[in-house]
Amino acid sequence: MTLDQALQVLRKDARNALAWEALAQEIYSPLLGYVGLLLVTFKVGAGETAEDIVQDALLRFYERWPEIRNNVTSNAGLFGYLKKSCRNLLVDRYREERRAESLIRFLDLKFRNAFQDEADYYRDIFLKEVVGLLPPECGALIREYVEKDLSPAEIAESQNASPATFYSRWYRCIQKARHIFLQKKSAQKRS
Numbered sequence: 001m002t003l004d005q006a007l008q009v010l011r012k013d014a015r016n017a018l019a020w021e022a023l024a025q026e027i028y029s030p031l032l033g034y035v036g037l038l039l040v041t042f043k044v045g046a047g048e049t050a051e052d053i054v055q056d057a058l059l060r061f062y063e064r065w066p067e068i069r070n071n072v073t074s075n076a077g078l079f080g081y082l083k084k085s086c087r088n089l090l091v092d093r094y095r096e097e098r099r100a101e102s103l104i105r106f107l108d109l110k111f112r113n114a115f116q117d118e119a120d121y122y123r124d125i126f127l128k129e130v131v132g133l134l135p136p137e138c139g140a141l142i143r144e145y146v147e148k149d150l151s152p153a154e155i156a157e158s159q160n161a162s163p164a165t166f167y168s169r170w171y172r173c174i175q176k177a178r179h180i181f182l183q184k185k186s187a188q189k190r191s
Contacts, residue, residue, distance in 0.1 A: 003027070003075050014066045024058060027082060031057065034163075035086050038153075041164040042103035044094060053093075057085040080157065087153055106167060107153045111146045122181075130180045138173035 001009070001022040009019040036050035061068075061082060072078050087107045094100035111126075112119040126146045131139045144155055156166035 003078070007072070007075075007078065010065065011069050014069065020062065023078075027079065028054060028058070030079070031082055031086060034083055035090070038087075038090065038103065038107075038163050041167055042100065042106065044097075044100045044103050053086050053089050056089055057082055060085060083157060106151070106163070106170075108151055110149045110151050112149050125184060126177070126181065129184055130177050133180050134173065134176055137169070138176055141170065141173050142177045 001018060003023060003026040006019040006022040006026070009016050010023070013019070031054045032050050035053045038044075039050055068081070072081055091104055091108050095104055111123065115122045123146055126142065131143050131146075134142060141155065144150065144158075145152070148155075150158070152166070152170045153163065156163055156170075159166065161169075
């Protein structure tokens with residue numbers, strides 16, 4: 001049974017064991033690779049393993065299926081939902097651990113949270129003054145981060161980029177944007 005067929009069967013019979021088995025066989029390895037790559041990229045070691053996270057995400061998906069089945073209509077939707085579930089589990093599990101700060105920022109930091117009460121003010125500065133001074137690739141990336149208020153992990157997923165590849169690009173671009181922003185901010189204080 002293909003993944004599409006499994007989803008169709010599960011919409012009619014939410015507890016069909018053969019369909020769940022087919023679904024798990026198709027998605028387990030890609031999800032395991034995704035979570036493992038996040039843990040390796042951000043050098044998060046012992047504690048949770050990728051298998052623990054994926055198994056928990058699949059179990060929660062199974063438990064919630066009757067209420068979400070109309071929202072998951074394609075393979076891409078299924079993978080997107082499960083990747084987000086894995087990211088949320090990682091954030092929940094590692095939020096308090098110092099060694100996982102960069103992982104948590106990658107998974108969870110959105111522009112509005114970075115600037116909290118002053119997000120609208122700084123959004124204008126970034127969009128009108130900072131983005132245009134960045135190299136085009138960085139400008140597009142920072143514009144998406146600011147305008148759509150996505151986390152870096154969500155942007156990576158929207159671009160079909162692996163976390164490791166995207167993170168190095170993200171880090172370079174955010175450092176350039178930060179440098180320009182700080183220059184603008186200090187110039188405003190002086191005037």
